[in-house]
Amino acid sequence: MARLGTALRLPPSTTEFAVDRRVRVPMRDGVDLIADHYAPRTDRPAGTLLVRAPYGRGWPFSGVFGAVYAARGYHVVLQSVRGTFGSGGEFDPFVHEVDDGADTVRWLREQPWFTGTFGTIGLSYLGWTQWALLSDPPPELKASVITVGPHDVSGPRWGTGSFALNDFLGWSDLVSRQENPNRLLLLLRQARAQQLVTKASLGSPLGTSSRALLGAGAPWFESWLDHPDSDDPFWTGLRFGDALKRSEVPVLFLTGWQDLFLEQTLEQYTQLRARGVSAGLTVGPWTHGHMMTKAAPTVLRETLDWLGTHLGGEPATRPAPVRIHVKGAGWRDLPEWPPAATNLVLFPHPGGRLRSAPTRSDQSVTFVYNPADPTPTVGGRLLSPAGGYRDDTGLSRRADTVTFTGDPLPTDLRVIGTPVVELSHTCPNPHNDLFVRISQVDAHGDSRNVSDGYLAAAPSATARIELDSVAWTFPAGSRVRVLVAGGSHPRFLRNRGTGELSSGATAFATARHTVHLGDATRVTLPVSGD
Numbered sequence: 001m002a003r004l005g006t007a008l009r010l011p012p013s014t015t016e017f018a019v020d021r022r023v024r025v026p027m028r029d030g031v032d033l034i035a036d037h038y039a040p041r042t043d044r045p046a047g048t049l050l051v052r053a054p055y056g057r058g059w060p061f062s063g064v065f066g067a068v069y070a071a072r073g074y075h076v077v078l079q080s081v082r083g084t085f086g087s088g089g090e091f092d093p094f095v096h097e098v099d100d101g102a103d104t105v106r107w108l109r110e111q112p113w114f115t116g117t118f119g120t121i122g123l124s125y126l127g128w129t130q131w132a133l134l135s136d137p138p139p140e141l142k143a144s145v146i147t148v149g150p151h152d153v154s155g156p157r158w159g160t161g162s163f164a165l166n167d168f169l170g171w172s173d174l175v176s177r178q179e180n181p182n183r184l185l186l187l188l189r190q191a192r193a194q195q196l197v198t199k200a201s202l203g204s205p206l207g208t209s210s211r212a213l214l215g216a217g218a219p220w221f222e223s224w225l226d227h228p229d230s231d232d233p234f235w236t237g238l239r240f241g242d243a244l245k246r247s248e249v250p251v252l253f254l255t256g257w258q259d260l261f262l263e264q265t266l267e268q269y270t271q272l273r274a275r276g277v278s279a280g281l282t283v284g285p286w287t288h289g290h291m292m293t294k295a296a297p298t299v300l301r302e303t304l305d306w307l308g309t310h311l312g313g314e315p316a317t318r319p320a321p322v323r324i325h326v327k328g329a330g331w332r333d334l335p336e337w338p339p340a341a342t343n344l345v346l347f348p349h350p351g352g353r354l355r356s357a358p359t360r361s362d363q364s365v366t367f368v369y370n371p372a373d374p375t376p377t378v379g380g381r382l383l384s385p386a387g388g389y390r391d392d393t394g395l396s397r398r399a400d401t402v403t404f405t406g407d408p409l410p411t412d413l414r415v416i417g418t419p420v421v422e423l424s425h426t427c428p429n430p431h432n433d434l435f436v437r438i439s440q441v442d443a444h445g446d447s448r449n450v451s452d453g454y455l456a457a458a459p460s461a462t463a464r465i466e467l468d469s470v471a472w473t474f475p476a477g478s479r480v481r482v483l484v485a486g487g488s489h490p491r492f493l494r495n496r497g498t499g500e501l502s503s504g505a506t507a508f509a510t511a512r513h514t515v516h517l518g519d520a521t522r523v524t525l526p527v528s529g530d
Helices: 002-007 061-070 097-109 125-134 165-177 183-191 193-201 206-214 221-225 233-238 241-246 262-274 288-292 296-310 393-397
Strands: 017-026 032-040 047-053 074-080 118-123 141-147 251-258 279-287 322-326 330-334 342-349 353-355 364-369 401-405 413-417 420-426 434-441 447-455 461-466 470-474 479-485 511-516 522-527
Touching (some): 032 061, 032 097, 047 061, 047 097, 047 125, 074 097, 097 125, 118 125, 125 141, 165 183, 165 221, 193 206, 206 221, 241 262, 251 262, 251 296, 251 470, 262 279, 279 288, 279 296, 288 296, 322 470, 342 479, 353 401, 364 401, 364 479, 420 434, 447 470
Parallel strands (some): 047 118, 141 251, 251 279, 279 322
Antiparallel strands (some): 342 353, 401 479, 413 470, 413 522, 420 461, 420 511, 434 479
């Protein structure tokens, strides 16, 4: 562990520790959940940490969430959630975490080694289990560190108005198979995971092709697929929006510009800060999968610092509430998010140009989206390793997309904040979606994605689409490109154009999109002056 700490540039360890494995934690319904207790061998522990996870208690979770903190004086309870890795009951994703979290805290209070207060840490689903506690925080909870953790896992919310098919299907397949004792077979399947998910996503009907991928696992998947409306009561228990309005617990948020939950993390931070709650935000050049690899040194150092301040009573050392990585300029400390910016407005023109003044309003461009051959996903904020920044030049060459590209920039253009695209748009088929992307085009004409936006059930009117927040420098000589399409599959569930539920639908109908140019169709970039 000392070598791991050195490699990650962490503060030195302060104590040895022991691990009490397979501790039984009773729930109110008679089910026992299994946990490992990491106990520091010291008379002056730094505090207590609770980590609740569905992914097991072995490596890397044992090291990243157990040993690292125990070696620095923390009692750590690393618990497997219901129905996973020896814990009793059935795993029903996201459903039982409020009650099971509260019961775990009740058990924690009774332990002779409990330090009287505790904090929570963890990423992704481990962040969701933290929000479950923050929905009704126990008085002993004094600090949380939520890394790429959603407070809302409803299918439409996750997918920005459209069901996040690639993420939900891929995650369901992964979790349902993760306890397979044949580790080699499991690794081989994981290596082909994106290929398998993409193949299943193109099957018709989707319910049948998805079940062929999942086999007997993930019995919850079809119920998710059949509730595409974000207002459906089905999703009510899978949202913790009220926690953003009530909790007073100090929270440090860590995420990446290409993380699938980026917009939720920014919302979480913004709402807590607006109410005066102590909150910190760090956003790096990372995807979801980077948080335990490339981002790990930053995540662990900042977590230890936050816990030391809010659990241990140490002086705060964080120089500013917000810390972001700006592409082309490095790390920057900010007093708030988003920072002050000047809007740069660009207008699409016929011939695929992007300019600073609008063209005539009687001009338009048209493209046809065919759900039988959907516009493919290339990069972006995916759970899959296929996400992140990718060469997306091929998308601009497809007949089902339109692109608008600016002139080479005379100087660097630094964009920090949330880009917005407004499209004066009509489509005779009311069952249609819009996908918008901003990319950077280099001197050779190759492009790479920077920011995406998606709007399900796009209106025949002016559609306003907020894209992914960014901190990006377009270097001098590069060009800004805007791409418009009718979908991005399988990241977002393809709109079949018929209005039928996707699980059993087999029919398709094309959507002919017309983008009307002029003053109403524009791209707004928040530009930083420094």
